[in-house]
Amino acid sequence: MPSLGADMEHGKLVEWLVKPGDYVRRGDLVAVVDTxxxxxxxxxxxxxxxxxxxxxIGETVPVGTPLAVITQTPAEVGAPVGEAPPARAPAKxxxxxxxxxxxxxxxxxxxxxxxxxxxxxxxxxxxxxDPGRIRGTGKDGAVTRADVEHAVAAxxxxxxxxxxxxxxxxxxxxxxxxxxxxxxxxxxxAVTVADVQRAAAGEGGAPAxxxxxxxxxxxxxxxxxxxxxxxxSGAPAPEGPxxxxxxxxxxxxxxxxxRVASLRRAIGALMTRSKQTIPHYYLxxxxxxxxxxxxxxxxxxxxxVAGRLVPSALLLKAAALAARDxxxxxxxxxxxxxxPSAAVHLGVAVALRQGGLVAPAIHDAxxxxxxxxxxxxxxxxxxxxxxxxxxxxxxxxxxxxxxxxDLGVDSVxxxxxxxxxAMVGFGRVMEQPWAQxxxxxxxxxxxxxxxxxxxxxxGLRGGRYLARINELLQEPEHL
Amino acid sequence: xxxxxxxxxxxxxxxxxIRDERVFLMGEDVGAYGGSFAVSLGLLEEFGPDRIRDTPLxxxxxxxxxxGAALGGMRPIVEIMTVNFSLLAxxxxxxNAATLLxxxxxxxxxxxxxxxxxxxxxxxxxxxxxxLEGWYAHIPGLRIxxxxxxxxxxxxxxxxxxxPDPVLIFEHGSLYNVAGELDDxxxxxDISTAAIRRPGKDVSLITYGGTxxxxxxxxxxxxxxxxDAEVLDLRTLRPLDDAAILASVARTHRAVxxxxxxxxxxxxxxxxxxxxxxAFFDLDAPVGRxxxxxxxxxxxxxxxxxxxxxxxxxxxxxxxxxxxxG
Numbered sequence: 001m002p003s004l005g006a007d008m009e010h011g012k013l014v015e016w017l018v019k020p021g022d023y024v025r026r027g028d029l030v031a032v033v034d035t036x037x038x039x040x041x042x043x044x045x046x047x048x049x050x051x052x053x054x055x056x057i058g059e060t061v062p063v064g065t066p067l068a069v070i071t072q073t074p075a076e077v078g079a080p081v082g083e084a085p086p087a088r089a090p091a092k093x094x095x096x097x098x099x100x101x102x103x104x105x106x107x108x109x110x111x112x113x114x115x116x117x118x119x120x121x122x123x124x125x126x127x128x129x130d131p132g133r134i135r136g137t138g139k140d141g142a143v144t145r146a147d148v149e150h151a152v153a154a155x156x157x158x159x160x161x162x163x164x165x166x167x168x169x170x171x172x173x174x175x176x177x178x179x180x181x182x183x184x185x186x187x188x189x190a191v192t193v194a195d196v197q198r199a200a201a202g203e204g205g206a207p208a209x210x211x212x213x214x215x216x217x218x219x220x221x222x223x224x225x226x227x228x229x230x231x232x233s234g235a236p237a238p239e240g241p242x243x244x245x246x247x248x249x250x251x252x253x254x255x256x257x258x259r260v261a262s263l264r265r266a267i268g269a270l271m272t273r274s275k276q277t278i279p280h281y282y283l284x285x286x287x288x289x290x291x292x293x294x295x296x297x298x299x300x301x302x303x304x305v306a307g308r309l310v311p312s313a314l315l316l317k318a319a320a321l322a323a324r325d326x327x328x329x330x331x332x333x334x335x336x337x338x339x340p341s342a343a344v345h346l347g348v349a350v351a352l353r354q355g356g357l358v359a360p361a362i363h364d365a366x367x368x369x370x371x372x373x374x375x376x377x378x379x380x381x382x383x384x385x386x387x388x389x390x391x392x393x394x395x396x397x398x399x400x401x402x403x404x405x406d407l408g409v410d411s412v413x414x415x416x417x418x419x420x421x422a423m424v425g426f427g428r429v430m431e432q433p434w435a436q437x438x439x440x441x442x443x444x445x446x447x448x449x450x451x452x453x454x455x456x457x458x459g460l461r462g463g464r465y466l467a468r469i470n471e472l473l474q475e476p477e478h479l
Numbered sequence: 480x481x482x483x484x485x486x487x488x489x490x491x492x493x494x495x496x497i498r499d500e501r502v503f504l505m506g507e508d509v510g511a512y513g514g515s516f517a518v519s520l521g522l523l524e525e526f527g528p529d530r531i532r533d534t535p536l537x538x539x540x541x542x543x544x545x546x547g548a549a550l551g552g553m554r555p556i557v558e559i560m561t562v563n564f565s566l567l568a569x570x571x572x573x574x575n576a577a578t579l580l581x582x583x584x585x586x587x588x589x590x591x592x593x594x595x596x597x598x599x600x601x602x603x604x605x606x607x608x609x610x611l612e613g614w615y616a617h618i619p620g621l622r623i624x625x626x627x628x629x630x631x632x633x634x635x636x637x638x639x640x641x642x643p644d645p646v647l648i649f650e651h652g653s654l655y656n657v658a659g660e661l662d663d664x665x666x667x668x669d670i671s672t673a674a675i676r677r678p679g680k681d682v683s684l685i686t687y688g689g690t691x692x693x694x695x696x697x698x699x700x701x702x703x704x705x706x707d708a709e710v711l712d713l714r715t716l717r718p719l720d721d722a723a724i725l726a727s728v729a730r731t732h733r734a735v736x737x738x739x740x741x742x743x744x745x746x747x748x749x750x751x752x753x754x755x756x757x758a759f760f761d762l763d764a765p766v767g768r769x770x771x772x773x774x775x776x777x778x779x780x781x782x783x784x785x786x787x788x789x790x791x792x793x794x795x796x797x798x799x800x801x802x803x804x805g
Contacts, residue, residue, distance in 0.1 A: 165763040167732050186764055187799060193732065193763045 164191035320365035322468035328457035329422035347397025506558030577620030605775035613746035625688035634668030651689025679709035697793035
């Protein structure tokens with residue numbers, strides 16, 4: 001169980017994305033974990049074949065608990081050589097991999113056999129077939145992609161995924177029904193929503209009932225189909241193959257409530273820790289955005305609606321760039337000292353629909369082109385709301401920005417997210433009277449605030465940081 | 480009032496001619512002969528040769544004249560005998576009528592209405608049996624209508640004439656003789672929404688135009704087998720009423736699209752794609768389609784019937800979406 005955030009002590013396994021016998025590469029997603037704050041994907045830190053899954057779905061285990069055994073090659077399944085170390089990941093692992101893979105010997109060379117192109121060999125590994133045993137039909141007896149696929153199809157007992165309708169999958173996920181355990185009666189034996197409802201009624205005795213809402217179009221609706229707010233409830237959409245012989249039981253509505261409550265508890269604990277241990281100081285500056293907004297409007301005039309910039313993108317970029325010049329706001333305070341970060345991974349506070357918030361990172365935000373930044377921001381927000389963030393995004397922020405301007409808030413003084421040392425807040429970008437050189441005019445402006453850790457910096461450096469943001473915003477074309 | 484589809488169309492034209500003196504009808508044999516499908520029978524006598532104009536056999540010529548008249552302030556109704564012959568006017572329709580508003584920077588609207596017969600089923604041979612309305616529905620700048628009921632035959636024309644941009648109305652040849660009861664005060668109808676012709680909860684049968692009667696028959700048969708089918712008449716093929724399609728699928732979780740056009744690259748493909756794009760997680764079965772066999776429409780009666788969507792094929796496709804559990 002990797003540490004997916006500085007404050008994470010245990011995690012609940014909600015979905016396996018691999019099964020024994022699967023070939024995984026470094027970086028492949030292998031499981032989905034519920035951290036109380038959000039649901040996140042876990043990636044593998046080593047390459048090999050999944051030999052055994054050690055933690056069942058629904059189990060909550062402390063950080064550092066081995067989740068699975070990964071061995072070197074298909075031939076060695078059953079003889080584990082690399083097991084995740086049981087050591088609890090220290091808090092400072094937040095900036096790096098939370099688990100150190102055990103040393104494993106170099107992969108042996110490919111089996112002697114017909115020629116095979118690397119992508120095809122990879123496919124064969126992924127599908128768990130030995131390319132050396134495939135008869136090649138390509139040039140000079142080379143093994144082709146089609147040969148691999150034939151070999152997989154010919155392999156006995158490759159049940160793989162369950163045929164099921166999208167609606168059935170949606171309902172099964174909501175009800176915690178394991179699809180592979182449901183007998184399908186739909187087209188070509190696919191599992192339909194009626195099958196899931198029958199299974200739910202049969203299994204639970206008194207099935208979980210959602211809000212009383214008729215299910216039009218469904219024969220014998222023993223179980224009303226709720227609105228299934230998948231994204232709202234944060235429940236993971238079942239994308240990978242279903243986990244073998246493990247069904248999550250539970251009442252969806254109470255589970256959703258429990259999730260919101262536990263998220264609230266986690267935020268409460270973290271913020272309490274922040275306020276108890278970090279001596280905050282606060283600064284604010286009202287920044288003139290006449291140039292920045294004017295430049296943005298000129299740029300947007302030549303763009304389709306979907307490609308237009310919004311002021312947030314400029315503000316985020318300026319906040320990230322300024323952190324380069326004032327390193328005291330960018331990094332982590334842990335083990336009694338401050339570690340500045342060379343990279344600027346900008347955390348962005350995202351409010352979740354069901355309540356609560358997360359602050360995942362836009363990596364290297366200071367180096368991103370404005371359009372790329374916009375795109376990543378959009379992607380991050382939608383995945384955060386769907387509960388599909390990745391570990392690094394949750395653990396990596398070196399500085400967090402909160403932007404409540406959309407809600408009409410004039411200014412926001414954030415609470416620092418430990419172990420970070422600063423939080424930048426932006427209020428509403430609005431027109432306001434502006435006095436300059438003895439004249440009064442109307443300009444766009446924004447109130448930017450800084451909450452910073454007095455153990456690391458003073459008002460002078462904090463003020464310098466805000467001033468730098470302001471300077472950068474006066475030359476938007478260089479952002 | 481008893482009316483046939485043909486009489487309802489004629490009543491729509493008469494109404495438009497009376498209400499707006501800028502309206503006139505032109506096309507091959509629309510005058511002295513009364514129209515190839517007898518839609519305009521008697522109108523020459525009533526309105527005279529200035530407003531009911533016979534044209535030479537030159538689709539490109541008279542459709543172009545219609546575009547010119549529309550640009551000049553008239554409200555022409557151009558009748559092309561059948562969609563098969565509209566191919567000769569494709570350049571006028573697609574390159575001129577559909578694009579002029581855009582090409583003129585919004586200065587020139589083309590308030591033109593083109594009516595034409597479409598479809599097969601009457602032993603007219605491959606060249607005279609096309610269902611190409613789906614092609615026209617591909618073209619931005621055109622509005623495509625497919626009246627399938629007496630009310631729509633009576634009421635779509637006037638609303639189409641009020642549209643400042645070109646509208647194509649496709650009348651299926653098998654519908655002209657369909658007769659029924661039409662309200663005495665039947666009048667203009669909207670031309671932007673689809674209509675539920677029969678509500679149901681188990682499967683959405685989505686169709687338009689000439690196949691609507693077969694689909695309604697199929698829904699009756701399905702009801703006898705305990706499957707409650709909803710029948711959605713698209714009415715407007717461009718722009719499609721996505722909201723109505725998605726709302727129906729959200730209710731029934733299953734959809735079969737019935738389209739007399741060929742399956743490949745068809746309007747049915749477009750509807751299916753929109754359902755999977757926008758209602759994927761409402762679907763409990765793959766979207767089904769019943770289209771014409773991918774052959775030139777045969778002349779021989781039994782082969783022609785075998786090539787076209789039939790009640791039996793629609794029933795079978797609807798049952799297939801329900802699977803063994805339906």
